[in-house]
Amino acid sequence: MVQHQRAVPIHGLMAEFDNPTALVEAADQARRQGYTVMDAYSPFPIEEVNDALGLKPNRLPLIVLLGGIFGGLGGYGLEYWTQVIAWPMNIGGRPFHSWPHFIPVTFECTVLGASIAAFLGMLALNGLPQPYHPVFNVPAFDRASRDRFFIGCRQDMHDAPRYEPLEASSFFTDTSSARTLVANTVSRNPLADSDELLYTGKINGQLANQFPMAVTAAVLQRGQERYNIFCSPCHGRTGEGNGIVVERGMRKPPSFMEDRLRNAAAGYFFDVMTHGFGAMQDYASQISVEDRWAIVAYERALQFSQHAAINDVPDDKRADLDRPEAR
Numbered sequence: 644m645v646q647h648q649r650a651v652p653i654h655g656l657m658a659e660f661d662n663p664t665a666l667v668e669a670a671d672q673a674r675r676q677g678y679t680v681m682d683a684y685s686p687f688p689i690e691e692v693n694d695a696l697g698l699k700p701n702r703l704p705l706i707v708l709l710g711g712i713f714g715g716l717g718g719y720g721l722e723y724w725t726q727v728i729a730w731p732m733n734i735g736g737r738p739f740h741s742w743p744h745f746i747p748v749t750f751e752c753t754v755l756g757a758s759i760a761a762f763l764g765m766l767a768l769n770g771l772p773q774p775y776h777p778v779f780n781v782p783a784f785d786r787a788s789r790d791r792f793f794i795g796c797r798q799d800m801h802d803a804p805r806y807e808p809l810e811a812s813s814f815f816t817d818t819s820s821a822r823t824l825v826a827n828t829v830s831r832n833p834l835a836d837s838d839e840l841l842y843t844g845k846i847n848g849q850l851a852n853q854f855p856m857a858v859t860a861a862v863l864q865r866g867q868e869r870y871n872i873f874c875s876p877c878h879g880r881t882g883e884g885n886g887i888v889v890e891r892g893m894r895k896p897p898s899f900m901e902d903r904l905r906n907a908a909a910g911y912f913f914d915v916m917t918h919g920f921g922a923m924q925d926y927a928s929q930i931s932v933e934d935r936w937a938i939v940a941y942e943r944a945l946q947f948s949q950h951a952a953i954n955d956v957p958d959d960k961r962a963d964l965d966r967p968e969a970r
């Protein structure tokens with residue numbers, strides 16, 4: 644049987660140098676290659692390495708400033724409170740709020756506040772003390788505090804170097820980072836390409852006023868059901884734009900009874916559902932293509948219902964017209 648070695652996850656790559664110039668140069672190169680998670684280790688501070696690593700200025704100066712301001716205000720406030728509010732004493736006729744003699748305390752407290760903020764802020768920002776770090780696994784790393792210079796780098800996937808749209812590429816010979824489709828590429832949605840009316844509501848790019856399927860009673864019923872679920876909360880059961888959501892203060896949609904929408908092509912309603920319209924979001928992901936068409940058919944029925952003559956209603960149904968209004 645084969646003995647498997649336990650896989651040790653690799654933390655990153657580390658390089659060792661014997662002089663600071665080589666370290667700075669290597670850091671600079673690595674950054675240009677797209678390595679963003681990088682750190683340099685040296686026995687003494689090297690100014691240039693900050694730029695080479697692409698380190699951004701940190702917030703420590705701001706923390707120190709705030710510490711100083713709070714310290715100063717605290718010191719002055721303490722003086723003021725004791726001398727003016729808590730124990731006002733007349734000493735040689737001096738005014739209670741005699742600011743010149745508050746200055747030494749204020750000064751000292753400013754320095755104190757700033758130094759405490761600098762100390763704690765530094766620890767908070769650099770994450771020290773750090774009893775363990777993967778770089779300690781490299782035996783030679785001992786010399787990082789004496790006479791050797793190290794860079795460790797890691798490539799985080801969430802931080803991978805990538806092209807901005809339309810950026811030039813040095814990798815592809817035609818210098819274009821956006822690639823054209825490979826010859827004979829097949830569309831992922833061949834159906835959408837094959838039936839323009841069904842999938843876009845258009846014929847030759849123009850909104851079409853016809854249905855891609857026969858409008859049967861079953862289609863209308865399905866449309867009514869879907870309409871009442873998805874559209875009526877805003878558009879109302881009759882399509883007047885007075886749904887319950889609108890009554891609670893949301894934007895009122897136009898009534899489907901408007902002449903403009905009565906004359907709109909059937910494909911237009913399909914298009915509004917597919918792509919949304921103004922304040923209304925699209926329903927392409929919630930409602931299937933067939934159901935969208937069924938809703939269009941039902942909307943047509945709603946429009947007709949509000950503009951029908953009494954003769955359009957079968958004799959035996961006319962009594963129903965006096966029933967209370969539906970919502």
Ligand code: HEC
Pocket residue numbers: 870873874875876877878888894895896897911912915916920921922923926930938
């Ligand atoms: C959340 C509320 C809401 C829902 C749900 C909703 N709509 Fe709308 N709809 C609106 C609003 C608001 C407008 C007006 C948008 C504007 O003018 O910016 C609108 C406009 C429209 C228009 C008119 C476009 C025009 O030219 O004026 C149509 C058609 C339409 N909706 C169809 C539908 C259909 C079909 C459904 C169901 C699949 C639906 N809406 C669901 C809120 C809604």
